Amino acid sequence: MPIPKFDAGSPRELASVMHGDAWDLLRNFPAATFDSVLTDPPFAIGLTKNEYGRPHWDRSKIALDPAFWQEVRRVMKPGANLLAFGHPKTFARMSVAIEDAGFEVVDCLALIHGQGFPAGFRHLDGELNRVGATDIAGDYAGFGNMMRPALEPILMFRNKSSRESLASVIAAGGVGGLNVEACRIPAGTEDRSRTPGLVNSNQTWRVERPAGTKSTPPSAGRMPSNVLLHHAESCAEDQCVAECPVGQVHEQGLASRGRNEDATRFYQTFFHHPKATKDERPEVDGMSGPTVKSLAVMDWLVRLATRPGQLVLDPFAGTGTTLEACARAGVRSIGFEKETAYLPLISQRLDRLV
């Protein structure tokens, strides 16, 4: 299969899709082709089902296999970032597989949302009654088998190099690092920080102020953190709905100390539903992707991990959210997708780029 070529032109021409299995398609590419990999792999949660779970469609182990990530690493330049969404049940195994493939762990981001549904929840008192353990059922009133899902981990790695520092890797290959400046948390106007003067012992950071004095965050905004809060789908810019985690953190910050402490100021916040709004989600002949990512989050990750003009790979494109976000940022991208049915969804998404 020929490797896509890119014409400098409209954003639509920055994105390409290759139909097939990621393993096979990777073999088409020479070593050190890609500047970054941003992806949302199959999570293999079907492998973790317990007695209460239903059989699950997501049983592919590809993202848990170090050999697969070694092949991904081969096509990445030294220093290139790899960002991969995970699932709370399987991200630890995925993380070990990626590290075993020779990547350096950089971080694990936590994307928090408020509208997860605990599919498969069981009230254990009812279950105990059903299996005849009526004598202890009452002791288990209020017990269940799972939590409501509100966390999406995003694993962050770097393609390890034998060079001694990140700066020397970037100097040699022009790839690496995180664009924290482009991802700062917007600063409010109020004077909010009460951090006393601190100097850390190894001098990796310094804040020198007389203890107890206030400071304002930099006008460009706070340094981005590894916690991302997603608004509920029905939030407006100036009004959060009750189930929104951003609104809840804000309210609890205000209530906890009786002062104007907006606790959300420490976190990057995103509008739109974390599983993508209806407007964002492509649909062709009544079909849409079941695991569509938020375009707002993907836009931010692209800004963080790439520079305009670079080339990104998404080996598990789904409906193409990564490709759309890359094109919106002026970044070239190639997506692999094995399901024929998803290809029209990717086209619909990319065709709306002008």
Ligand SMILES: C[S@@+](CC[C@H](N)C(=O)[O-])C[C@H]1O[C@@H](n2cnc3c(N)ncnc32)[C@H](O)[C@@H]1O
């Ligand atoms: C979690 S979904 C990605 C969803 C995507 N982030 C979006 O926003 O639409 C994972 C995708 O990987 C595809 N996939 C799974 N195994 C694959 C493989 N071996 N090669 C290529 N694609 C694969 C699935 O068909 C699915 O569309």
